[in-house]
Amino acid sequence: xxxxxxxxxxxxxxRILTEEEFCSLIDGMDGEDREYLFARxxxxxxxxxxxxxxxxxxIEFTNFCKNNCYYCGIRRGNSxxxxxxxxxxxxLECCREGYGLGFRTFVLQGGEDPWFDEGKIESLVxxxxxxxxxxxxxxxxxxxxxxxxxxxFDAGADRYLLRHETADPEHYARLHPSDMSLEHRMQCLKxxxxxxxxxxxxxMVGSPWQATEHLARDLIFMHDLNPxxxxxxxxxxxxxxxxxxxxxxxxxxxxxxxxxxxLMLPQVLLPATTALGTIDPMGREKGVLAGANVVxxxxxxVSVRKKYMLYDNKISTGAEAASNIRELKQRMExxxxxxxxxxxxxxRCPDIASIAGYIKL
Ligand code: SAH
Numbered sequence: 001x002x003x004x005x006x007x008x009x010x011x012x013x014x015r016i017l018t019e020e021e022f023c024s025l026i027d028g029m030d031g032e033d034r035e036y037l038f039a040r041x042x043x044x045x046x047x048x049x050x051x052x053x054x055x056x057x058x059i060e061f062t063n064f065c066k067n068n069c070y071y072c073g074i075r076r077g078n079s080x081x082x083x084x085x086x087x088x089x090x091x092l093e094c095c096r097e098g099y100g101l102g103f104r105t106f107v108l109q110g111g112e113d114p115w116f117d118e119g120k121i122e123s124l125v126x127x128x129x130x131x132x133x134x135x136x137x138x139x140x141x142x143x144x145x146x147x148x149x150x151x152x153f154d155a156g157a158d159r160y161l162l163r164h165e166t167a168d169p170e171h172y173a174r175l176h177p178s179d180m181s182l183e184h185r186m187q188c189l190k191x192x193x194x195x196x197x198x199x200x201x202x203x204m205v206g207s208p209w210q211a212t213e214h215l216a217r218d219l220i221f222m223h224d225l226n227p228x229x230x231x232x233x234x235x236x237x238x239x240x241x242x243x244x245x246x247x248x249x250x251x252x253x254x255x256x257x258x259x260x261x262x263l264m265l266p267q268v269l270l271p272a273t274t275a276l277g278t279i280d281p282m283g284r285e286k287g288v289l290a291g292a293n294v295v296x297x298x299x300x301x302v303s304v305r306k307k308y309m310l311y312d313n314k315i316s317t318g319a320e321a322a323s324n325i326r327e328l329k330q331r332m333e334x335x336x337x338x339x340x341x342x343x344x345x346x347x348r349c350p351d352i353a354s355i356a357g358y359i360k361l
Contacts, residue, residue: 004033011263012040016223022216026256034256041259041291044266049293053337054269054344056105056138057098057299057322060308061086065111067142068177071207073238073309074111080240084304085115088124095128095135098299101325102341105136107161107296112142122155129156136343143184146191153195158345160192163202163231167221168214175207189225198346200229200269205257206249207235215257223264228346229294230261230268233275236311251280255290262291269294269346278315285335294344295332297322 007025011017017025029037062085063074074081086094095106106128110116116124121141128137139152140161149160164185166172172182192199203218204210222230234249254276262270271294272287280286284295298305299322306316319328329339 004028004030005036008033008037008040008263011260012044015264015266016220019213019216019220022219022260023212025260026212026215026253029256034252037256037259037263038290041262042289044262045270045291045293048267051337052293052340052342053288053332054105054294054342055103055325055328055339056107056271056294056296056344057094057101057103058107058109058274058296059086059091059094059098060109060298060300060304061091062110062113062116063304063308064113064115066114067112067180069180070175070177070242071204071235071238071311073241073311075241078238078240081309082307084307085113086301086304088120088127090301091124092127092131094299094301095132098322099132099135101322102339103299103322103325104134104341104343105138105159106132106299107138107140109140109161116141118144118148118151122151125152125155125157134343136345143180143188146195149188149191149197150195153197157197159198159200159229161200161202161229161231162188162192163200163204164189164218164221165203166207166210166214167217171207171209171214174209189227193225193227198228198269199225200231201225201227202229202231203257204235204249204275205232205254206247208243208246210235219257219260219264222261226265228267228269230265230270231273232257232261232270233273234279236275236278236313238309238311248279251276251283251286254279255286258287258292259290267346269344271296274298274315274320275311277320278311278313284319285331288332288337289335295328295339297325297328 068076136158138159169182236248270292272284272292276283
């Protein structure tokens with residue numbers, strides 16, 4: 001449709017649309033429009049980052065959580081979850097393995113586990129940065145105070161992932177218990193940006209009660225925050241949560257959102273997420289072909305991998321396992337991309353050195 005093409009072209013030119021226009025774009029696309037949108041998004045990613053995919057080694061270091069988010073399998077209220085915490089030595093061992101495989105970014109993600117207090121995380125950050133000064137370290141451990149975020153940043157943490165989940169306060173209140181608020185989450189994102197982290201926000205696509213207007217508001221929020229990273233994957237139900245009977249988000253809508261975000265924020269670091277790989281065996285490839293430029297394979301010890309079950313059937317084998325970086329590399333090459341041995345910082349155009357440094361296995 002002409003109107004949709006016009007919106008895509010204008011989004012590419014002006015980097016923003018109105019809420020109504022975003023709604024028309026999201027709801028009005030046919031198959032050909034989608035291919036057009038993906039081609040534009042791909043071209044944009046390639047203009048900034050080349051045909052390069054960055055990898056991050058994801059270490060899921062604790063599944064204890066004090067929060068009770070209705071969608072999440074490791075919520076406090078899930079008494080059937082088998083809980084674990086990695087030790088500092090376990091975590092350093094994961095980094096050692098990851099470094100050997102070519103990873104130059106480690107992501108420490110976990111539930112909001114009070115046992116890992118400010119001092120423990122600070123000492124982890126220091127230990128990892130002392131042993132791997134050439135690596136970037138990303139934290140994703142939830143909502144903390146400005147002072148805590150600052151301590152960790154000063155200790156050497158480079159990036160922080162904190163999805164806002166939805167930019168609509170009422171929708172937020174339907175996904176979370178009343179002790180959590182969108183206002184506080186947004187304050188955290190502002191603090192992280194102000195401190196100097198490369199900051200990531202994001203959403204689940206197709207979460208319960210999510211309407212197109214919510215997605216439009218999410219996009220406008222992302223435009224205004226201007227994050228360095230955006231994490232987006234489909235919502236997938238977990239059988240031990242209140243949302244167990246809810247429908248999962250779709251592949252098609254997730255790809256559309258990825259492509260729109262790429263056109264709106266050309267330099268953004270945009271992962272093809274594990275959830276995307278879970279709902280479709282070619283999900284990661286399709287994500288890359290819709291403008292994603294990051295993949296985050298799992299570096300957690302095999303013994304705990306199945307316990308970090310945010311949603312049903314979460315994949316952790318094949319190309320999802322960091323140890324199989326070779327398979328991931330082949331799959332990316334099959335669609336014309338190369339995996340880089342590189343920290344993969346925001347907006348850093350690939351130079352000859354990093355292109356020469358593709359993982360050679
Ligand atoms: N505790 C950290 C890390 C949370 S897990 C934090 O609060 O940021 C990372 C992300 O997984 C969440 O932000 C959420 O968007 C996603 N997630 C949780 N449950 C999910 C589900 N059922 N389906 C899809 N994604 C989910």
